[in-house]
Amino acid sequence: MRKFHSVIMAGLAFTLGFVLGMMLQLPVITLPLEEQNFEKTDSKTGIRHESVGSARKQLSLDNPLRLVKPSSYGVVYPLNNGTNSYLQGQTDYSGSQQSDGSSGASPAIESVIRNRESAKQPDVLNGIFWSEATEKKCPGGFTEKEQEDWKSKINNVKVVKLENGCGRMQNRLATFKDASRACVRYRMNTDQIQGDIFSFYLSKLLGISNVPPSSLHLVNTIDDRWRTVTGEIANSKWADDKVVIFTQFVEGLKPSHIPFEFREEDRKLHPKQDLGNSKGPEDLCDLVQWSDLLIFDYLTANLDRVVNNMFNRQWNPNMMNTPAHNLERTSNGRLVFLDNESGLFHGYRLLDKYASYHKKLLDALCVFRNSTARAIERLYRSGNAGEELNKLFSQHEELSNQIPRFPQKNAKILQQRIADVYEQIQMCKKQYV
Ligand SMILES: *[C@@H]1O[C@H](CO)[C@@H](O)[C@H](O)[C@H]1NC(C)=O
Ligand SMILES: *[C@@H]1O[C@H](CO)[C@@H](O)[C@H](O)[C@H]1NC(C)=O
Ligand SMILES: CC(=O)N[C@H]1CO[C@H](CO)[C@@H](O)[C@@H]1O
Numbered sequence: 001m002r003k004f005h006s007v008i009m010a011g012l013a014f015t016l017g018f019v020l021g022m023m024l025q026l027p028v029i030t031l032p033l034e035e036q037n038f039e040k041t042d043s044k045t046g047i048r049h050e051s052v053g054s055a056r057k058q059l060s061l062d063n064p065l066r067l068v069k070p071s072s073y074g075v076v077y078p079l080n081n082g083t084n085s086y087l088q089g090q091t092d093y094s095g096s097q098q099s100d101g102s103s104g105a106s107p108a109i110e111s112v113i114r115n116r117e118s119a120k121q122p123d124v125l126n127g128i129f130w131s132e133a134t135e136k137k138c139p140g141g142f143t144e145k146e147q148e149d150w151k152s153k154i155n156n157v158k159v160v161k162l163e164n165g166c167g168r169m170q171n172r173l174a175t176f177k178d179a180s181r182a183c184v185r186y187r188m189n190t191d192q193i194q195g196d197i198f199s200f201y202l203s204k205l206l207g208i209s210n211v212p213p214s215s216l217h218l219v220n221t222i223d224d225r226w227r228t229v230t231g232e233i234a235n236s237k238w239a240d241d242k243v244v245i246f247t248q249f250v251e252g253l254k255p256s257h258i259p260f261e262f263r264e265e266d267r268k269l270h271p272k273q274d275l276g277n278s279k280g281p282e283d284l285c286d287l288v289q290w291s292d293l294l295i296f297d298y299l300t301a302n303l304d305r306v307v308n309n310m311f312n313r314q315w316n317p318n319m320m321n322t323p324a325h326n327l328e329r330t331s332n333g334r335l336v337f338l339d340n341e342s343g344l345f346h347g348y349r350l351l352d353k354y355a356s357y358h359k360k361l362l363d364a365l366c367v368f369r370n371s372t373a374r375a376i377e378r379l380y381r382s383g384n385a386g387e388e389l390n391k392l393f394s395q396h397e398e399l400s401n402q403i404p405r406f407p408q409k410n411a412k413i414l415q416q417r418i419a420d421v422y423e424q425i426q427m428c429k430k431q432y433v
Helices: 002-045 046-056 105-117 134-138 144-156 192-208 230-233 281-300 308-312 351-363 371-381 386-398 407-431
Strands: 161-162 171-178 181-185 214-218 243-248 254-257 323-329 335-338
Touching: 134 281, 144 214, 144 243, 161 230, 181 192, 181 386, 192 214, 192 243, 192 281, 192 371, 192 386, 281 308, 281 335, 281 351, 281 371, 281 407, 308 323, 308 351, 351 407, 371 386, 371 407
Parallel strands: none
Antiparallel strands: 161 171, 171 181, 181 243, 214 243, 254 323, 323 335
16 A cells, blocks of 8 residues: 555656756747747748738739839848848858858858958948949949940840740740740730830939849741740740840849838938948948839839838738849849839829838938939930830831830830939038038
């Protein structure tokens, strides 16, 4: 009996100990695991996808944002806190950044730290402009030569593969014989073709070089350049003799976030801000490029980049922390401005609804690239932006007569928006210089 008793006691003690041990262990072991799992699933599904989906349901039919889609490059967006990848301890989005697994700071990190030191110079700005020194540190854009090479490739190299990709519907991802790739925009709606190609030439007019090389081309299944893919052309329901746009597919792009300066309602980029001391060069170069991006998107009334996130914020407060649509970065930090199809046409039609969002972003901006500000001033004074756009377009596109010119009506709106940007620059000069 006594023996039995002690066995029971021992059993009880063991069970109690076990349970107690579990209780003590549980928080230690499971909490971090749960957190990790949470983060993992989150970054896999991508918060952007879900949130946009649910927001989309609440939008009306005439709302263009129902067209909101993941990046045309199909990049999976990670959920991080939104500084750029360089300063996030090399957070790896695409596997392009190799790691040797050795301990200690990698050379890349060391160079970031070194560059951070060198960014602590007082000459970040010159009045309301980025200084020459700052601009020199930042990656250059696509060059004139790249554009010429691109046109020559479209005209001379065979397309050997045509597959789904590059946005929805009839757009396709094309592969040339030399293995380089292109996004081919095919639209029933001429308006969208115009929006895309005129946005590209507007970026040229402004000297903003973040839009990848683009050019018009004619689908022609009899032509040797297309012959290999006639089957895919038929499958894509492309008509012969229709104008398409070939845009260079830039390999190895990563998603890009909206800088902290522009996320909240008190958003601003002003000379009095601490731009030099707290920023690494990549952050600074992001801001340099963003000062162009905001002007470009204001002029084109592009909805599908930042305004989209601002609008969806009604339903998802975290919206501004997710990567920007149609904006990606190359491994050297150049931002690539994508998806221009709503610019200058569709975006202009919807100004009644979204003008206030565009305006809020422009109002936030008081630091500019010198060359962009000068281009704005010049176009403001000439009063002739639409004409210049048409001229540049027909000078550079052999097929320019295949699509309608940039219309007078849109030119008027563009000129007004140039005036708005001009006023903003004058206001900043008054306030800060
Ligand atoms: C995330 O960003 C916010 C600023 O928007 C900051 O306050 C917070 O500390 C950041 N969190 C992490 C984990 O970096
Ligand atoms: C802007 O560019 C012009 C012409 O290149 C130059 O004369 C001027 O000094 C520049 N201003 C700044 C602030 O860099
Ligand atoms: C979604 C989409 O098709 N975006 C396009 C916007 O324009 C750039 C270049 O001008 C293209 O590369 C993108 O494919």
